[in-house]
Amino acid sequence: MELSLDPRLVFTTLEVIAIFAFALSGLFVAKQHRLDAVGSFIAIFLAAFGGGTLRDILLDQRPFYWVKNSSLLWGVLAMALLGSLTLRLSSRLFSNRVILVADAIGLGIFSATGTQMALQLDWPALPAVMIGVIAATFGGLLRDIACNEKPMLMSDPTPYASVAFVGNWGLLLLLQLQWLDVFWSTVVASVAIAGARLLLAFLGVKLPQLDGH
Amino acid sequence: MELSLDPRLVFTTLEVIAIFAFALSGLFVAKQHRLDAVGSFIAIFLAAFGGGTLRDILLDQRPFYWVKNSSLLWGVLAMALLGSLTLRLSSRLFSNRVILVADAIGLGIFSATGTQMALQLDWPALPAVMIGVIAATFGGLLRDIACNEKPMLMSDPTPYASVAFVGNWGLLLLLQLQWLDVFWSTVVASVAIAGARLLLAFLGVKLPQLDGH
Amino acid sequence: MELSLDPRLVFTTLEVIAIFAFALSGLFVAKQHRLDAVGSFIAIFLAAFGGGTLRDILLDQRPFYWVKNSSLLWGVLAMALLGSLTLRLSSRLFSNRVILVADAIGLGIFSATGTQMALQLDWPALPAVMIGVIAATFGGLLRDIACNEKPMLMSDPTPYASVAFVGNWGLLLLLQLQWLDVFWSTVVASVAIAGARLLLAFLGVKLPQLDGH
Numbered sequence: 001m002e003l004s005l006d007p008r009l010v011f012t013t014l015e016v017i018a019i020f021a022f023a024l025s026g027l028f029v030a031k032q033h034r035l036d037a038v039g040s041f042i043a044i045f046l047a048a049f050g051g052g053t054l055r056d057i058l059l060d061q062r063p064f065y066w067v068k069n070s071s072l073l074w075g076v077l078a079m080a081l082l083g084s085l086t087l088r089l090s091s092r093l094f095s096n097r098v099i100l101v102a103d104a105i106g107l108g109i110f111s112a113t114g115t116q117m118a119l120q121l122d123w124p125a126l127p128a129v130m131i132g133v134i135a136a137t138f139g140g141l142l143r144d145i146a147c148n149e150k151p152m153l154m155s156d157p158t159p160y161a162s163v164a165f166v167g168n169w170g171l172l173l174l175l176q177l178q179w180l181d182v183f184w185s186t187v188v189a190s191v192a193i194a195g196a197r198l199l200l201a202f203l204g205v206k207l208p209q210l211d212g213h
Numbered sequence: 214m215e216l217s218l219d220p221r222l223v224f225t226t227l228e229v230i231a232i233f234a235f236a237l238s239g240l241f242v243a244k245q246h247r248l249d250a251v252g253s254f255i256a257i258f259l260a261a262f263g264g265g266t267l268r269d270i271l272l273d274q275r276p277f278y279w280v281k282n283s284s285l286l287w288g289v290l291a292m293a294l295l296g297s298l299t300l301r302l303s304s305r306l307f308s309n310r311v312i313l314v315a316d317a318i319g320l321g322i323f324s325a326t327g328t329q330m331a332l333q334l335d336w337p338a339l340p341a342v343m344i345g346v347i348a349a350t351f352g353g354l355l356r357d358i359a360c361n362e363k364p365m366l367m368s369d370p371t372p373y374a375s376v377a378f379v380g381n382w383g384l385l386l387l388l389q390l391q392w393l394d395v396f397w398s399t400v401v402a403s404v405a406i407a408g409a410r411l412l413l414a415f416l417g418v419k420l421p422q423l424d425g426h
Numbered sequence: 427m428e429l430s431l432d433p434r435l436v437f438t439t440l441e442v443i444a445i446f447a448f449a450l451s452g453l454f455v456a457k458q459h460r461l462d463a464v465g466s467f468i469a470i471f472l473a474a475f476g477g478g479t480l481r482d483i484l485l486d487q488r489p490f491y492w493v494k495n496s497s498l499l500w501g502v503l504a505m506a507l508l509g510s511l512t513l514r515l516s517s518r519l520f521s522n523r524v525i526l527v528a529d530a531i532g533l534g535i536f537s538a539t540g541t542q543m544a545l546q547l548d549w550p551a552l553p554a555v556m557i558g559v560i561a562a563t564f565g566g567l568l569r570d571i572a573c574n575e576k577p578m579l580m581s582d583p584t585p586y587a588s589v590a591f592v593g594n595w596g597l598l599l600l601l602q603l604q605w606l607d608v609f610w611s612t613v614v615a616s617v618a619i620a621g622a623r624l625l626l627a628f629l630g631v632k633l634p635q636l637d638g639h
Binding site: 252 | 427483484486549550551552553556574575576581583585586587632633634
Binding site: 035036037038042043045052057062063064066067070073074077108145146147148 | 367395
């Protein structure tokens with residue numbers, strides 16, 4: 001008799017949280033650019049599903065999570081509709097701080113689960129870490145590219161992808177140490193990455209420019 | 214003895230028409246941006262093959278249609294060369310109206326056939342509808358991104374992707390009702406989407422902005 | 427007893443050279459845009475691995491070369507770190523001429539090996555030639571798109587993708603003539619494409635604009 005949590009189910013739950021967090025960031029960016037309904041939906045869907053879909057293409061994993069579980073698409077669609085209406089009533093609800101937190105949650109979860117998925121497919125360490133970073137950051141990159149904006153990923157000096165990169169190495173270390181099982185290691189890494197991202201952003205830490213001035 | 218039309222052949226024919234329609238839109242955009250010959254070819258090929266190739270990657274369908282049938286590539290190459298020469302003689306031939314019609318034809322065909330292909334692979338309804346929209350619109354998105362332009366898909370307020378989205382649900386309804394076989398349902402949906410796109414564009418209907426002002 | 431060179435090994439060697447050449451071009455572009463460390467790394471990795479990865483996705487080849495051989499990722503990572511430090515000391519080392527040569531080497535190798543790989547998978551001639559051009563040029567395209575720059579591929583009037591296109595047809599001719607084996611034909615085509623690119627750039631040859639003025 002099995003009583004343990006099904007890791008696939010838990011990963012799906014984490015992914016759902018991350019997808020909605022990223023969808024919220026897409027909604028905010030859409031509002032900033034005053035996109036019409038369709039443009040907003042594209043920005044939201046790219047932010048929510050772009051990174052994970054690219055991850056699955058690179059890992060050659062089919063069916064996509066949003067095909068296996070299409071209620072995810074329905075949920076984001078409902079959120080996009082609802083968000084559009086809510087934003088008309090009060091845009092104050094979506095302050096930069098709400099977005100920052102939502103985005104940090106998405107970053108933490110997608111980078112840890114992406115790395116974990118690559119390791120389960122026997123990818124070597126560095127490529128696995130990279131896949132985690134790509135899963136966590138390329139949705140936002142695609143969102144900004146589609147909006148013809150300088151991608152935040154490339155221009156925002158606060159640590160973002162770098163936190164995911166370092167955090168994914170932390171996950172590898174955790175898995176090596178075997179203090180926790182695979183599932184809890186991934187949860188701890190997700191929380192640590194999200195927390196570190198928020199802490200560094202609130203402290204105003206900035207990455208050095210390549211040129212040093 | 215089988216006398217019925219081979220649906221694969223008919224879909225290929227529809228796809229050929231759609232590819233050339235989109236290639237024409239790429240040629241026009243290339244002209245607007247005064248791209249050199251290579252830049253124009255890239256814009257034309259992205260417009261013509263980008264959406265369908267992304268569709269096939271997402272559906273995990275190989276070989277690509279332009280590999281199985283490489284005369285498609287030759288045709289678009291010939292059209293790009295010819296179009297470059299023709300445009301020098303008279304740019305009036307390629308008025309906005311010609312482009313609008315060509316693009317509407319591509320939109321209708323690619324969105325209905327893309328949805329149909331996903332359904333045949335047992336994708337659920339909403340993901341299948343989305344694949345149709347992606348197949349129909351992402352070629353133009355890639356074309357505009359490569360030109361470093363604000364994508365029309367994101368900024369043009371006339372209904373475009375939304376028509377494909379609604380039309381693909383119409384296709385699902387048609388298939389459910391079983392008035393027509395799969396092939397004729399797809400043809401009807403293609404024509405309906407192209408027609409609705411043109412009608413709404415000529416009427417000057419516009420989508421609301423997310424912010425409402 | 428086999429004494430001949432293992433073509434797989436030689437292709438890998440060529441690919442390593444090409445990857446570092448493209449990484450160098452990414453480093454230079456990152457410096458021009460004054461990107462921070464993470465932005466630079468993304469530009470460098472997209473330039474180095476973007477074209478080859480897209481080639482492998484289109485050819486449906488897994489595992490990716492940078493997963494099979496993850497020391498490539500480590501090498502580029504080390505180069506990115508070292509390059510960032512070196513550039514602070516003396517940016518003169520990275521003159522436009524160094525970049526032009528590095529980029530021409532990458533162009534020659536990736537376009538010939540990409541075409542060769544597609545032919546080995548029984549792709550028809552034109553799609554195989556196109557894959558070579560994509561493998562050689564789309565890394566730079568992705569690099570520029572992520573930087574929100576007008577892609578050089580689309581705007582630079584000196585022959586670049588066109589040299590790869592013509593050179594890949596030369597490779598097909600060479601393979602047809604069977605003067606050399608597959609491996610040496612590919613090496614000759616690589617060198618010829620790189621040489622022709624450099625020669626045309628130094629001579630200042632320019633492609634005509636589509637509009638002719």
